[in-house]
Amino acid sequence: MTNMTKPWQDKLRKVEPYVPGEQSKNKNIIKLNANENPYPPSPKVMEVLKNMDTKKFSMYPNAGGAPLVDALAEYYGVERDQIFTGNGSDDVLALSFMSFFNSDKPILFPDITYSFYPVWCQLFKTPYKTKAIDDNFMINSKDYYEENGGVILPNPNAPTGISEGKEFIKDILDHNRDCVVIIDEAYVDFGGYSCVELLKEYENLVVIQTFSKSRSMAGMRIGVAIGNKDLIGVLNAVKNCYNSYTMDSVAIECGTASVKDDEYFRQTLNKIIASRERSTKAFEDLGFTVFPSHSNFIFVTNPNIKAKDLFETLKKENIFIRYFNLPRINNHLRITIGTDEQMDILTEHIKNYIKNH
Amino acid sequence: MTNMTKPWQDKLRKVEPYVPGEQSKNKNIIKLNANENPYPPSPKVMEVLKNMDTKKFSMYPNAGGAPLVDALAEYYGVERDQIFTGNGSDDVLALSFMSFFNSDKPILFPDITYSFYPVWCQLFKTPYKTKAIDDNFMINSKDYYEENGGVILPNPNAPTGISEGKEFIKDILDHNRDCVVIIDEAYVDFGGYSCVELLKEYENLVVIQTFSKSRSMAGMRIGVAIGNKDLIGVLNAVKNCYNSYTMDSVAIECGTASVKDDEYFRQTLNKIIASRERSTKAFEDLGFTVFPSHSNFIFVTNPNIKAKDLFETLKKENIFIRYFNLPRINNHLRITIGTDEQMDILTEHIKNYIKNH
Numbered sequence: 269m270t271n272m273t274k275p276w277q278d279k280l281r282k283v284e285p286y287v288p289g290e291q292s293k294n295k296n297i298i299k300l301n302a303n304e305n306p307y308p309p310s311p312k313v314m315e316v317l318k319n320m321d322t323k324k325f326s327m328y329p330n331a332g333g334a335p336l337v338d339a340l341a342e343y344y345g346v347e348r349d350q351i352f353t354g355n356g357s358d359d360v361l362a363l364s365f366m367s368f369f370n371s372d373k374p375i376l377f378p379d380i381t382y383s384f385y386p387v388w389c390q391l392f393k394t395p396y397k398t399k400a401i402d403d404n405f406m407i408n409s410k411d412y413y414e415e416n417g418g419v420i421l422p423n424p425n426a427p428t429g430i431s432e433g434k435e436f437i438k439d440i441l442d443h444n445r446d447c448v449v450i451i452d453e454a455y456v457d458f459g460g461y462s463c464v465e466l467l468k469e470y471e472n473l474v475v476i477q478t479f480s481k482s483r484s485m486a487g488m489r490i491g492v493a494i495g496n497k498d499l500i501g502v503l504n505a506v507k508n509c510y511n512s513y514t515m516d517s518v519a520i521e522c523g524t525a526s527v528k529d530d531e532y533f534r535q536t537l538n539k540i541i542a543s544r545e546r547s548t549k550a551f552e553d554l555g556f557t558v559f560p561s562h563s564n565f566i567f568v569t570n571p572n573i574k575a576k577d578l579f580e581t582l583k584k585e586n587i588f589i590r591y592f593n594l595p596r597i598n599n600h601l602r603i604t605i606g607t608d609e610q611m612d613i614l615t616e617h618i619k620n621y622i623k624n625h
Numbered sequence: 626m627t628n629m630t631k632p633w634q635d636k637l638r639k640v641e642p643y644v645p646g647e648q649s650k651n652k653n654i655i656k657l658n659a660n661e662n663p664y665p666p667s668p669k670v671m672e673v674l675k676n677m678d679t680k681k682f683s684m685y686p687n688a689g690g691a692p693l694v695d696a697l698a699e700y701y702g703v704e705r706d707q708i709f710t711g712n713g714s715d716d717v718l719a720l721s722f723m724s725f726f727n728s729d730k731p732i733l734f735p736d737i738t739y740s741f742y743p744v745w746c747q748l749f750k751t752p753y754k755t756k757a758i759d760d761n762f763m764i765n766s767k768d769y770y771e772e773n774g775g776v777i778l779p780n781p782n783a784p785t786g787i788s789e790g791k792e793f794i795k796d797i798l799d800h801n802r803d804c805v806v807i808i809d810e811a812y813v814d815f816g817g818y819s820c821v822e823l824l825k826e827y828e829n830l831v832v833i834q835t836f837s838k839s840r841s842m843a844g845m846r847i848g849v850a851i852g853n854k855d856l857i858g859v860l861n862a863v864k865n866c867y868n869s870y871t872m873d874s875v876a877i878e879c880g881t882a883s884v885k886d887d888e889y890f891r892q893t894l895n896k897i898i899a900s901r902e903r904s905t906k907a908f909e910d911l912g913f914t915v916f917p918s919h920s921n922f923i924f925v926t927n928p929n930i931k932a933k934d935l936f937e938t939l940k941k942e943n944i945f946i947r948y949f950n951l952p953r954i955n956n957h958l959r960i961t962i963g964t965d966e967q968m969d970i971l972t973e974h975i976k977n978y979i980k981n982h
Contacts, residue, residue, distance in 0.1 A: 275803035276829040279728045279774060280856075285865030288688060299684070308680040317679055317875075323665040325879075326841035327656070331645060355712055358868040366748075371636045391723075391866040417636060446632035472633040484683035487874035499637075508642030509748040511715040517844035518674075518875045522682075 286387040290588060298613060300604040301588040303426075303455075303565050305484035307536045307607075310529035313485070313522045320521065329517040331508075336520045339527040340492060344464050349497040352504060353523070355514040357454055357478035357491030360503075362388055364474060364493060367506040368448035369394045371417030375447075378407050380597060382426050382452065401425075405559060405567075409436055413443045422452040424460045427592065427602040429561030431460040441470045448499065450474045455563035457482035457533075459541055464494055471496045481564055482537060483526050490515070490523045540564050544605045550615045554622065569600045578621055585617055643744045647945060655970060657961040658945040660783075660812075660922050662841035664893045664964075667886035670842070670879045677878065686874040688865075693877045696884040697849055701821050706854040709861060710880070712871040714811055714835035714848030717860075719745055721831060721850060724863040725805035726751045728774030732804075735764050737954060739783050739809065758782070762916060762924075766793055770800045779809040781817045784949065784959040786918030788817035798827045805856065807831045812920035814839035814890075816898055821851055828853045838921055839894060840883050847872070847880045897921050901962045907972045911979065926957045935978055942974055 290301060308314075333353035341348040354360035365388040369375050372395065377385050379398040389396040399411035405428045412419055419440065424431040441449055453475055456462045464475050479490035493503060507514060515523075526533070548558045548566060556568040569575065579591035579601060590602040605611070647658060665671075690710035698705040711717035722745045726732050729752065734742050736755040746753040756768035762785045769776055776797065781788035798806055810832055813819045821832050836847035850860060864871060872880075883890070905915045905923060913925040926932065936948035936958060947959040962968070 274829075276805055277855075279725060279804055280859045281724045281727050281863055283862050283866045285862045286869060287865075288685070288869045291685070291687065302685055304685065305683045307683065309682050313682065314679040317677060318675060320674060322671040322674060322879075325666050325670065325844040326662045326664065328645070328648070328659055328661065328837070328843045329846070330648065355873075356868060356870060358870070362867050367638050368636060370638050387866050391863070447636055448633055472631075480685070486685045486870075487682040489686070489870055489873040498634075502637045505640050505642045506638055506748070508644075509640045509744050510719050511713060512643060512645045513713060513715070513843075513846060516712075516846040516873065516876055519873055522679075 283390060284387070286384045292588065294586065297586040297588055298606065298610050299588050300606050300610065300614065301590045302486070303481055303563075303604045304486050305481060305536065305540070305564065306605075306610065307484055307539065309484040309522070310526050310532040312525040312529045312532070316521050316525040317518070320518065324517060329513050329515060329520055331512050332504075333515055333520055336490075336515075336523045336527070339524045343527050344494055346464075346467065346494060347497065350467070350494055350500055352493040352500050352507070353515055354491045354493070354507065356480060356489040357452070357476055358384060359489070359514060360476050360491035360493050361452065363503055363507050363510065364450055364476065365389070365392050365394060367502045368450065368474065368499070369418040371447070373415060373417035375418040375420060376412055376416045377420045378425065380405065380425075380428065380594075382422050385420060401428075405430060407432065409439045412440050416444070416447055418447045418449070419444050420450040420452060422454065423463070424455045424561070424563045426455065426563070427565070427590070427597070428559050428567050429455070429563040429565055430559055431562035433461045434463070437461070437463045437466065441466065441473060445472065448472050448474060450476060452476050454478045455481055457537055458544070458562055458564045460562040467494065467496065474499055479523060479526065483533065484536065485523070485526060488519045488522055490519055540605050543608050543611060546608065547603075547605060547611045547615075550611070554615065554618055565602050565604045567600055567602050573622070573625070575599045575601050578618065581621055582614075582617060587614055587617055640747060641744070643741045649945065651943065654943040654945055655963065655967050656945050657963050657967065657971065658947040659843070660838055660920075660961045661843050662838060662893065662897070662921065663962075663967065664841055664896065666841040666879070667883050667889040669882040669886045669889070673878050673882040674875070677875065681874060686870050686872060686877055688869050690872055690877055693872075693880045693884070696881045700884050701851055703821075703824065703851060704854065707824070707851055707857055709850040709857045709864070710872055711848045711850070711864070713837060713846040714809070714833055715741060716846070716871060717833055717848035717850050718809065720860055720864050720867065721807055721833065722746070722749050722751060724859045725807065725831065725856070726775040728804070730772060730774035732775040732777060733769055733773045734777045735782065737762065737782075737785065737951075739779050742777060758785070762787055764789065766796045769797050773801070773804055775804045775807070776801050777807040777809060779811065780820070781812045781918070781920045783812065783920070784922070784947070784954070785916050785924050786812070786920040786922055787916055788919035790818045791820070794818070794820045794823065798823065798830060802829065805829050805831060807833060809833050811835045812838055814894055815901070815919055815921045817919040824851065824853065831856055836880060836883065840890065841893065842880070842883060845876050845879055847876055897962050900965050900968060903965065904960075904962060904968045904972075907968070911972065911975055922959050922961045924957055924959050930979070930982070932956045932958050935975065938978055939971075939974060944971055944974055
């Protein structure tokens, strides 16, 4: 088949997919390009896995995600019918776009943000409008006062890492009472402000989080939505129109073990936050501007360095970081916070790069 | 929130979800209502699970599903770019509806079939038309000669269990060269005809299978699509517009182990087929009409028994089978093939029911 001319080909969907961070088969690389956690999940997760009986694999998993949903309800201090779990937060976000954004008016989100948002709009034919973040890469809340079909904001934002506080989120919510507002808190555990507490005040708010970053479980695919029970009910109905069982038995059980081990969770977060502060200083010492990050990555730029060239040089040296060839941020780099050892190797390589350029 | 009147509520999706077979928390039930396999997955799956290192959970899984895709390519004797894996065959089917059925003309499928098909049409706003199966519950291939936006047929059909052979499938394909034809082979391993061999002749054919039934892995959520590389390419692009990583690391590794243990797979299938033939005879002896099944369930009716009443009586006795309150089949029952022991208990209960009515 060489050219797209046959009648059955007219019926195929034409789409531009989201491109995730590169994967490499080489195990000796330093991988700081996908905001993965350098530490393993809680040892309790390993324990659950080792004690799991594969006999139960022959049965369908619990369609509602229990007991993970129960553990999360307790963790967030909400009712269990306020919690939805899905196959990674991308699944939860995709289902949320289908569930909540059904208006002829455009939904609003920042021009520089998680690059999957416009992809879902394309897939679900959702009209949208982006709002430019300012020159300091801050979101202007007034941009979201106009009439719209919904609002989605990541907090902290990606790939900038910049976080907003309670008053900012309340301002957005106060000016958007007629649509659903989604706050995508993928990175919130690394020191951001979580607006779960605002669910009591705003019935049109949905908060989405993930186990992929702070809980070291990107490989298990677990995402969460928290909202009022009517919104969560719609999300469940749409999910049951798509795939009744999105989370397998292992993900449900391992996720539950992670939520119950809060001590390990806090320890891991503190280690990453400490490495982030240490790395921020190291990059500043190398002449980089480092945006204030409340996430597990830093977003950096250096007027004397071509970001794309540094990115490609490091890749040849088996160090993977993230470069976005996009307007406004095409001289910036997003660097996941790894272990101190990994970050030291990275900064050494950058020092050498600077010396040779 | 009592009545749906607020502006943000107008933007919510209104849908009628698919209703899966009931789940019960009682572990002492005999569960023959969801076509689950009564035998565990291959012991190799358990081995993989026990040897798995949760450290790798912190990394994203392979977005393309390798090494599972490689194992399946070898198993089916096709190229690896002809294989797509997803989060259960419901995920694969949902993505296929989005990928392949983009026409103003209606897609066609039988009136009595997997009840998820019209749900996906509703969700994706795909026009469809159903074609009545005949009084013997056979699909008439001539019904699928008319112009359409696509065809989806389950073979064997559900909930009838009736299978069609090569000539029937070729007839459908020969009359549908201008659209994508999906053959949903969820139950094919239990003695049906698989049309994977026809992929060489028909570039518009997609075959979908699942690990949930024959491979005893409903709890792991693994589905497969096999087709020409252009169709599989579109499916991957649409998947990457929805959720880049639908299958977690454990599902990928455990699925691979299952595919590689063909001996265990064949043994399990043979046991279920033998139990099906034995149960067919037992039900016929009780006065039931049993449709000829090539699946892991039987579809039965008895003119002297009210199916709904028998279904409800058995439920009270902790035996779960499936009753569909739908036109044409509302005096029928779908019974999953369990172990011989489970089937004996079931027929004993039915004997008692008949005695008392």
